[in-house]
Amino acid sequence: MTANFNPPIKDHQMALISHQFFPVGIYNQVELGRHQGEVVMKPRRRRKKNKGEGGSSGLRLKKRKLNQDQVNLLELNFGNEHKLESERKDRLASELGLDPRQVAVWFQNRRARWKSKKLEEEYSKLKAEHEATIVHKCRLETEVLKLKEQLSEAEKENQRLLEVIRCDGVSINSPMSSSLSMEAMRPPFLGEFGMQGLENIFCVPENSYINGMEWVNLI
DNA sequence: ACGGCGAATCCGTTACATCA
DNA sequence: GTGATGTAACGGATTCGCCG
Numbered sequence: 001m002t003a004n005f006n007p008p009i010k011d012h013q014m015a016l017i018s019h020q021f022f023p024v025g026i027y028n029q030v031e032l033g034r035h036q037g038e039v040v041m042k043p044r045r046r047r048k049k050n051k052g053e054g055g056s057s058g059l060r061l062k063k064r065k066l067n068q069d070q071v072n073l074l075e076l077n078f079g080n081e082h083k084l085e086s087e088r089k090d091r092l093a094s095e096l097g098l099d100p101r102q103v104a105v106w107f108q109n110r111r112a113r114w115k116s117k118k119l120e121e122e123y124s125k126l127k128a129e130h131e132a133t134i135v136h137k138c139r140l141e142t143e144v145l146k147l148k149e150q151l152s153e154a155e156k157e158n159q160r161l162l163e164v165i166r167c168d169g170v171s172i173n174s175p176m177s178s179s180l181s182m183e184a185m186r187p188p189f190l191g192e193f194g195m196q197g198l199e200n201i202f203c204v205p206e207n208s209y210i211n212g213m214e215w216v217n218l219i
Numbered sequence: 220a221c222g223g224c225g226a227a228t229c230c231g232t233t234a235c236a237t238c239a
Numbered sequence: 240g241t242g243a244t245g246t247a248a249c250g251g252a253t254t255c256g257c258c259g
Contacts, residue, residue: 065236065246086226105248108228113246115229 066106070096074103078110 066074077084077092084092084107093100 084227102247104227106246109246109248111228112230 066096066098070098074106074110078107078114082107082111082114 073096074092077088081088084104089100089103089107092098093103096103
């Protein structure tokens with residue numbers, strides 16, 4: 001930021017300077033209204049926050065929209081650089097027939113709009129990422145459920161085989177059976193934690209509604 | 220080093236213009 | 240006529256660089 005060390009220019013002085021640089025009639029932006037059929041131009045004054053300014057005088061600030069050419073040139077300049085140096089501001093103001101203050105205000109408001117739009121875009125992007133992550137999480141949870149079922153089936157089969165071996169009276173001393181008998185003495189794998197333990201893996205919150213997504217169907 | 224000053228900028232708000 | 244929306248303009252606060 002480069003400071004300009006010209007003496008401070010108050011608003012009313014700005015209006016006077018403006019009229020020095022630009023012929024009368026160019027400025028329609030500070031028109032305050034009409035009085036007896038004539039356009040009344042007044043130096044802009046700082047507005048009070050309370051409403052009803054000029055109410056009793058009958059003069060009301062008339063805000064004029066910038067015309068399309070002015071906006072186009074401003075947009076073009078904003079596209080090149082969002083910051084507005086003093087020199088560029090004056091040059092633009094001269095080209096557009098506007099008060100430099102108006103150019104500064106336009107850039108200020110334009111930056112605000114740009115920032116707001118950026119934030120909106122960022123929000124949409126994060127929202128999409130969040131939803132994709134939730135879908136991924138649900139898929140993983142479903143996969144865990146399937147694996148859990150497979151494990152349970154395997155455990156059942158294991159138990160069944162051990163029963164068969166026990167009924168057939170296979171010798172404990174036989175090398176083939178020793179490992180099996182050890183297995184039989186060992187509690188089942190799942191038994192260590194129980195099925196309750198596995199249930200804790202699934203941390204699906206109570207309120208797990210996800211923006212109307214029927215995630216089960218997606219899998 | 221420090222405070223004062225002026226300029227630029229940001230943020231929130233107000234007021235006006237336009238449109239459905 | 241009216242509410243919603245867009246935007247020009249404002250006011251206050253903050254930041255930055257220079258100067259005495």
